[in-house]
Amino acid sequence: AKAAGKDNLHFFTGKLDQQSDERFTLEREMRLALEQGGFSLAYQPKFDRAGQIVGVEALARWQHAQLGNIAPDRFIPVAEACGLIQPLTMTILRQACQAIARCNHQRSQPISLAVNLSPRLFERDHLCRELASVLAECNFPPQWLELEITESLLLGDTEHIIRQMQELQAWGAQLAMDDFGTGYSSLAYLVRFPLGIIKIDRSLVAGIESNEQQRMVVSAVVTLGRNLGKTVVAEGVETPAQLQLLQEMACSQFQGFGLSVPLSEAALHDRLQ
Numbered sequence: 072a073k074a075a076g077k078d079n080l081h082f083f084t085g086k087l088d089q090q091s092d093e094r095f096t097l098e099r100e101m102r103l104a105l106e107q108g109g110f111s112l113a114y115q116p117k118f119d120r121a122g123q124i125v126g127v128e129a130l131a132r133w134q135h136a137q138l139g140n141i142a143p144d145r146f147i148p149v150a151e152a153c154g155l156i157q158p159l160t161m162t163i164l165r166q167a168c169q170a171i172a173r174c175n176h177q178r179s180q181p182i183s184l185a186v187n188l189s190p191r192l193f194e195r196d197h198l199c200r201e202l203a204s205v206l207a208e209c210n211f212p213p214q215w216l217e218l219e220i221t222e223s224l225l226l227g228d229t230e231h232i233i234r235q236m237q238e239l240q241a242w243g244a245q246l247a248m249d250d251f252g253t254g255y256s257s258l259a260y261l262v263r264f265p266l267g268i269i270k271i272d273r274s275l276v277a278g279i280e281s282n283e284q285q286r287m288v289v290s291a292v293v294t295l296g297r298n299l300g301k302t303v304v305a306e307g308v309e310t311p312a313q314l315q316l317l318q319e320m321a322c323s324q325f326q327g328f329g330l331s332v333p334l335s336e337a338a339l340h341d342r343l344q
């Protein structure tokens with residue numbers, strides 16, 4: 072009975088094979104795209120209470136010649152699983168820094184650049200150094216950079232993660248808690264980790280018009296965040312009524328399709344004029 076081991080792999084057929092086929096295809100294509108500059112970026116503006124653009128979030132885009140448009144929710148998990156998230160993130164960061172440095176060139180008030188960081192990137196030790204070398208290459212000051220992390224990161228090895236977050240903060244970047252209010256949200260995170268920004272998830276924002284309880288939850292989070300000295304951003308703002316309610320709650324910044332969809336670099340330049 073030496074049936075265990077690799078022979079067992081053949082036991083799983085059908086769906087699982089298809090899924091791993093797709094993964095291998097995406098992995099192979101991703102390596103090519105990384106070499107050939109196949110990834111692009113969209114920039115979604117964030118607005119302050121006066122309606123000015125104060126920053127953008129860089130969102131990865133992959134338009135594949137045969138496979139068509141592949142959404143980040145599909146390729147980011149593959150990049151994480153096959154060890155390509157580090158080179159992919161650095162490529163994205165480099166492109167974004169170059170683009171936003173061009174935007175800020177003529178501005179008296181620079182806009183900030185937010186980049187999403189997978190929890191995976193914190194597993195190793197040199198994250199801050201790696202980010203710093205990309206920024207130096209692009210002449211981009213860390214004070215313009217915001218790093219968006221998700222709550223799942225904070226479930227990991229806390230000591231190691233807090234140390235890296237502190238290092239990033241000391242370097243000059245701001246840390247933002249993304250998708251706040253989903254998953255394992257804990258209010259304790261807001262005091263325990265060095266976070267300058269809280270982004271309230273769009274699933275919470277979506278309910279504030281129709282659901283009074285949800286409105287109270289969002290209002291309480293905004294108040295708490297602001298009292299802790301944090302910038303509170305509402306994500307997924309789609310309607311004027313949502314914007315109005317969030318303004319009344321004293322939310323600091325707003326992002327969503329209702330204010331601006333993610334833009335190409337050229338469209339962002341126009342929008343900033």
Ligand code: C2E
Binds near residue numbers: 130144189
């Ligand atoms: P996220 O970080 O929460 O990014 C916001 C997502 O919500 C974006 O989708 C954006 O287009 C969408 N969105 C913005 N405003 C609205 C709105 O008003 N209504 C609705 N329904 N959606 C809105 P996208 O670009 O498809 O990105 C999906 C997720 O993929 C991101 O969620 C982020 O978790 C991940 N992602 C994107 N780019 C990167 C990246 O460069 N690195 C990493 N690690 N993850 C990325």
Ligand code: CA
Binds near residue numbers: 187249
């Ligand atoms: Ca984000």
Ligand code: CA
Binds near residue numbers: 250270306
């Ligand atoms: Ca988000």
Ligand code: CA
Binds near residue numbers: 250
């Ligand atoms: Ca998300």
